Amino acid sequence: MGTPARLGGKQVGVFQRRCEGLLMVIRPPHLGSYEFVVVCALRAQQLLAGSVPRAAGGHSVTTTAQMEVAAGHVMRAAADDPDAPAQCNWQR
Numbered sequence: 001m002g003t004p005a006r007l008g009g010k011q012v013g014v015f016q017r018r019c020e021g022l023l024m025v026i027r028p029p030h031l032g033s034y035e036f037v038v039v040c041a042l043r044a045q046q047l048l049a050g051s052v053p054r055a056a057g058g059h060s061v062t063t064t065a066q067m068e069v070a071a072g073h074v075m076r077a078a079a080d081d082p083d084a085p086a087q088c089n090w091q092r
Contacts (some may be wrong), residue, residue: 025066035076040065043074 027036035043043065047053054073068074 019064025063025070028070031069036066036069037077039074040069043068 006079027033031039040062044061047065049064052082053068055064055071059067065074069090
């Protein structure tokens with residue numbers, strides 16, 4: 001795995017410290033931008049439906065989903081795996 005690009009801040013876990021104390025979730029280098037957004041959106045939908053968060057902290061649903069995907073706690077299921085569980089109710 002490569003090192004994430006730095007945008008003028010210090011990396012702290014899945015976050016990168018930006019100016020004025022703001023934090024930004026870093027997209028893992030092995031995920032494309034589109035895949036990261038889609039997986040995060042699906043995970044946010046799961047969290048809104050009542051799934052248990054896998055990342056600690058009192059962040060918003062969107063930020064929690066991004067943190068989980070960036071940390072590798074949640075990932076995309078293989079499309080050719082017939083035994084993969086449904087990710088959301090509408091996939092059944």
